[in-house]
Amino acid sequence: MKARILSLLSLGAILAVSLRAQPAFSGPMPSPAVVADAGLRRAAYFDRIDEVLKWRAGLPVGAGELLKDTAIIASKLARHEDADLCSRSIIELMKEPGSGPFWMFPAVDIAYLGRGQLSAEAEKAIRDAWRSAMQIRGDTENHWAMYYTSLYLMAQLYPDDPADSWYTGKSSQENMAEAREYLISWMDLATTVGQGEFNPTHYIGEYAIPMLFLSTWSKDPGMRQRGQMMLDWLFADLAENTLNGVLHGANARTDDTSVIERWNALASFFSWILFDNTVPPQSYGGWGVYFATVAKNYEVPEVIYRVAVDRGADYVQHDLKRTRRRWRNSDVLSAPVYKTNYTRRDYAVGSYQGGMADPIQTHVWDVTWAVPDPRGVHNTMFSMHPISSSFDMQTYFTELPDQMIKGVTKEGKASYDSPDKLLGGSRFEQVFQNLDTIIALYDIPPGTRFPHINGFFSKDLVNLTVDPSGWIFAQGGRAYLAYRPLAGYELQPLARIKSSWTGERADTGDKRLYSPHLKNGTIVQAASADEFKDFAAFQAAIRALPLEFGLEPVPTVKFTSLRGRKIVCTYGKAPVLDGKKVDYSKWKLFEGPYLNADKGSRKLTITHGRLERVLDFNTLAISDRVKPE
């Protein structure tokens, strides 16, 4: 297949390097205590940045050898080390430039960090590469964010260069104008009708790093401010959707590892470096190194820090997002995504209404429970329909039908055509969430590839009990979980995908609930262990909840939740809550205790206690205040 795919090739190389001297990765969990002193927070933030750079710059290089990748060069340049070695290495590396945004933004990083350090020959080598190698723009929003930010900044370095000196065939000024126009267009979309690749476990880096570069190096004050504001926007959204630093569902895009080991994602690098409320993944997630090279130019706003680490009470956030661009098979270019996040101390429940936000890597809903240390823990529960469909691929990609499924499995999405996959959304899933209750209904047409439901049962669940009532009970951390399959099933051992590139599998002790019924459904009710005398009391409470359901002609559920809410869900119809039809059209861009924005407003208010920050893209103003008592 083609450009759509995240290139993790470089990342793979990075992950393969030595684990030594990554103290945060291998060390103890950070203290959950809130650091009230801004100076201490800032100093600790700098320490974390220095840890990343020291590790990456310090990876061994053979005597007389050149540096083999841009991450080590960028780290050394950020630390003002080995400028001569960096120059010689760059000259060699630039003889074979890469081919797209994943090459472009590291090249920009070293070009800017290298100012005043690199030799004239090295600077020329970088510059020449932007003439000689046609760069691929890609076909996703993250590709374009990287591509256009990189093109903008590189052209800015050489503002008067003529058209024939750039691979685009356009002058520096033309390149900057096009890039600026796109970036503003993208920011407009995100701040009016919602982000496309929302809450991604990995792609957050592909947005945050370019925005950091823009906020640091743009000479245009407006673009610099936009970069800063988008960073705040992204990180506020990250903070809201994390549980002790771990990003939970729903996610527009995640991967085979992160969907079950929720912590193991680049997003955790950002939680660690910004909020210090979890540990970073191995090798700081790979791309995290590039963020670190410039991270001292970003100051984490206290209000965002507090949203991430200082949770006084349970909260519900409703967010509006949007799907990836649909070229075909849809009445709309980008459909709205209505996202719910209910977070408590012991667990979080997150979802959107079902369907596909992305054709391959969507994760629609889960319950994720808190754990003292998330490393290696599969602290989540969910179900999904593992669809594999060229119709869906063609909806989102501009390809002929047949090669896509075969191709994508070789391009870092090994599980796509596997019946036991756990990654992906489906057109045939409809989800409703109220607080810590999830109802997911499925109506799968006969003939659909993989006509069954997969439910994920973690190795880390305890007290897993298949109850005669039809409920399955389990405990994850301090979360009590009740899972009600609506059709027959069996629990099977699950050999999860270990490598998204090779498809290599590993037996981890997890189980897959396999339910081969086209009309199907899942109800999940979560609760905190604190709410019950013991697990048996929780089970008794669940058994007592009024529940009626049927599967014909379409799945339908009438359920009174543990919270006393009367929920009626019928596949193909709007959910009904306490007798009132749920009207998604009234949802705001953000609505909750922490983040608030009206649809179309370009204005986000971030609140924590008396702290408030307003990001106003209409005026490009950031305003902070401490609200009166």
Added chain:
Amino acid sequence: MTKIKTTFLGFALCAGAAAAAPAAPRHDLILCAQVTNNFVVGSKLTAPSGLFRREADGAYRHYGVNFPFVFNLAVDPRNPDVQYVASLNGALVTRDGGRTWRIGTSWDMTEPKDIFLDPNAPDTIYLALPDGIAVSRDAGHTWPRAEKGLPGRGKYMQVAKVDRTRAGRVLAGCESGIYLTENAAKSWRLIFPTKTTITDIRQSPHDAKLWLASTQSNGLLVSRDGGESWTKFDGVPSAEALYNVAFDATNPQRYAVSSWTYGVRTTEDGGRTWTERNAGLPEDHVVFRVGIDPDTGRLYAAVYKDAVFRSDDFGRSWTKDGLEGSIVYNFVFLPHPAK
């Protein structure tokens, strides 16, 4: 420039090649192809991709931009140094025979699948987009959209072809059917609705009224009135997608169709009967594209990520021709410029 070695095995044995001394070819064969296996954005280009010219010795020689996603090519008949390419990045334009290129379009146009120049108005170039169509009327300097009459949705456009007999008459293959303009895209009308994408449209070199269209789920369509009405060919399967169709300029009765599932199907009686022509192709015969040399009638088939194959007996036997590991997006036969 990098020369891609081709395989000559069996070349001398080909019946067609052994026929009477051929006249000097009047067309060049250019392939729009990706050779980099399993390429993903960010990885290095391990081999040149983009445009390949088939040389007289059978070698495929890369020229122009090294870019893995070049989908089609149009060349100004007045000046072959002026070339237009539909690429992932948009429309690329060269005015010096491929030495330098400019991305002619901006951020608001992406992934065009077809580009076609009106031979009767060669400054007018049509660019088929996944969300409509752009038309340059100034030889590729500007690319305004021209979509009046196309639906708001359903205008995913895979192909656009100009009627060579009438300037400004264009047939476009979209997700929702075949659309026609007779005023150079100032307005469009739907002439044949479909539920899935039209994958290719071609005009017969023998009969300007005869058009063929391959589809994803409607089989192979034929029009004998210049594209105004269409019927489905019997004898060509339609359960799975057909990818493109080709006329043989040397024989008005011969057409060929490509398909991932069905491989190569040909007719030699104007479509009354069709024959599977996969013997000699790789076992899974996943054919992405067919092309027919307008000078010799040689049939080419591009097997996905395998190689280009040629047949000088219209598919009865095949010989590997080169570009191994390639995805061929289009065979383009360029007429030699008039002297």
